[in-house]
Amino acid sequence: MEFGWSAEEEAHRARIRDLLARTLPADWEQISLHGPGSDAQTAYARQFCPVLAEEGLLVPNWPKEHGGEDAPVWLQFILGEEMWAAGEPRGGQYMNINWVGPVLMRYGTPDQLERHLPPIRAGQSLWCQGFSEPGAGSDLAALRTTATPVEGGYKVSGSKVWTSYAGLADTCFLLARVPAAAGGAEGKAGIVILLTDMKSPGIQVKQIPALIGEGDIHEVFFDDVFVPTTDRLGAEGQAWEIINYVLQHERVGIARYEFSRRTLDRAVAKLKAEGRWDDPIVQEKAGRALMLCEAARMLVYRIVDGKARDLPPDAFGSVARWAVVVADNGVNEFMTEFLPEGLLGEDPMQQAHHQRAIAAGIASGAAEIQLNLTARRWLQLPGEKRR
C-alpha cells in the first residue's frame, strides 16, 4: 500500500495542466458558467476535443484497435480529474469517452462501431442518455416509453425527462420497453436499447429552465419515432445486462471532489486577499470542508485502484459516491456561508461549482439509492419486506 504518484503519472498530470493553460480561452470562466450542457460549452467542446484528440488525450483509455492508446486506468482517471476540475471543457462529450464508446465496443455491431466511434474519436459527437422518465427516475425498471416492433425496426412513443445534453445531442442512448401486447417480456427483460438519431422525425426536445444551468435538464418527447433494428444495441432482453455494464464502467463517476477541492483552494486564496483568513471560524470550517474532499478522494481512488488491478467491481462504488456527494455539499455550504458574493455575479466558477454541487446527490441516480446499495451489497443487510 502506498499513496504516491509515479513519475509517469505526475508528468501526465503536468502535461494536461499545461495543455489546459495553453488552450482554454481567456473567457473560459464565462463559457463554463452555465455548465457542460450549455450552448457555449458544447460549442467550445467541439473545438477543444479535437485538440485533445491530436494530443492523444481524447480516448487514451480505449483499446488501440479502436483508436485509443490502451492507457493505464490511472492515467485516464487523472485526465478526468483535471478536466472536471477545470470546469469540463469536453462538455457532454466526456460521457462518450467514459462509457458510450466502451459499451459500443462490447455490445455493438461492426456497423454500429463504424458509424459511431469515428465521430467520438474526432471529438465531434454528442450523446444524451434517455433513461429517466416522469414515472421512472432512479427506479429505471419502471420505464414506460414503448418500442413497438414494426417492419424493419421499432416505433418509439413516450417521453424522457431530466435528459442532459438532449437539446444539442446527435444520438440518444435510449431505453424503451417492448409492450407486452407486442410480445415484450415483463419487467427488466422487456427493455431494449436503441441508439436513436436525434434528428429522427417525431422527436421533440424541450429545455426545462433549471437552477443548475443551461442544457442540463430537458424533456424529450417521442411520437411514433421510427428506429431501425440496426440501431438496437444488443438483443432484446439483453438491455439490463448492458445497463449494468454501463453502470460498472461508470463506477468511479466523475471526479467531483477535485472541482470541490480546487474551488476551496480558490476560496481560501480569496479570503486571504480580503484579510479574512485569520478568523479561526473560517479556518475551522474550511478545514472541515477540506476533510470531506480528501475523504471522498481516498474512497474514489480505492475504486480506481481496483479497476487498475482488474478486480471485479464491488459495492464500494456506492460508499464512495456518498462521500463525493457529502464533499460537494460540504464545500458548497462553506462557500455559501463565507463567500455568498460568488453567487451574486462575482465568481462564475463558484456559481458553476454550486450548480454541480446541488445536482451531485441527484444526477446518476439519487444518493439515497447509493445508501440502499451500500446497505444491501456492502453491508449485506437484508431487504425490507413489502408492507
Place this chain on the structure above:
Amino acid sequence: MKYELTDDQASVLAGLDQLLAGVDTDPPIEPVVFEYAAALDQTLAESGFLDIAREEGFSPLDAALIVERLARLPQVVEAAASAIVAPALGVPAGTRPVALLSGPLTKAARYLPMAQVLLADRGDHALAIKVEPDNVETVETLFAYPYGRLKRVEGLEQTRIDDVATLRRRWRIALAAEAAGCMASAIDTILEHVKTRQAFGQPLGAFQAIQHRLAMAAETAESTKYLAFRAAWSDSESDAAIAAGFAQTRTAQLAYDLHQFAGAMSLTLEFPLHLWTYRLRALAGELGGGSQQARAAALATWGDAA
C-alpha cells in the same frame, strides 16, 4: 497509488493475526468499562511488532496497519503511541507503554497507570516525562481506556523535546489509525445485531431508516481508515490533521447511531459496543478535538494569513 498491501505488509499482518490467534481476544465475560490486555501487551512488546517503524525498510504506515488491527480487539492495549509516536521522538525501544497528554500536566491521560513514559505537548515544546507508578492516581471514567493523572508535577524526571510538531503529527496519525479500527469493530458488532434481532416481523437491519444510517457509518469508517493510512504513509502535517479531524468530527454521529440501533441493550456494559464507541469518544476529545484538527488541517494546507 496502490491500495493493495505489499508482500511485506501482508506478511506482517499475517504474523500479527497468528500472534492474536494465540491469545484470548473474546469480549470480556464480566461487564466492564474496559479490559486492559496485559498479557497481550507483553507478547506484543516481546514480538517486536510495536517497533516496526524503527526497522529498516518499514515505516509509520506499517505501524498504522498494526494499530488499526489491534484497535479492533475488544481488549485495549497501548500500541498506537508506542508504534507510531515514540519512534519519532527519540523514545528508546522498549520504553513503553507510552501515555500522551496535551495541556496542563495535571490532566488525566490514557494509559498513564501503566505507562513508563508520558509525552506531553506543552505548546511550544514537548516533554518526555518518566512515569513513576507511585506518582499516578487512577481515574474512573466511562471512556474505555485506563486513565490516570500525575499526583505531583514537581521534580519530574523529564527531557525537553523542541519538535512538538512531530509529537502532534504522529499523535494525529496514531489517533486516526486507532479510531479506524474501533469504528470497524463497532460497526461489525451492530451489523451482527441488526441482522439477527427481529422487530415487526423482520430483522432490524431490513428497515431503510437503519440501513441508510449504517451505510453512512460505513462511509465514515472507510474514509477514516484510508485517510489514516495515507497520513501514515506521507507523514505530512496536513494529511495527519485531516485524518484525525475527520475521525473526531464523525465520531459523535457514528456513536449515537450505533447505540441507537441496539436500543437499551447498547446502554449496558454486557453489550460490547461501548468497548469501541467509548474509545472513540475518548479519542474525539484529544488534541483539542475535531474543530482544532480542522483548523490545523486548514493551516497546514493553506498556510496562515501571511
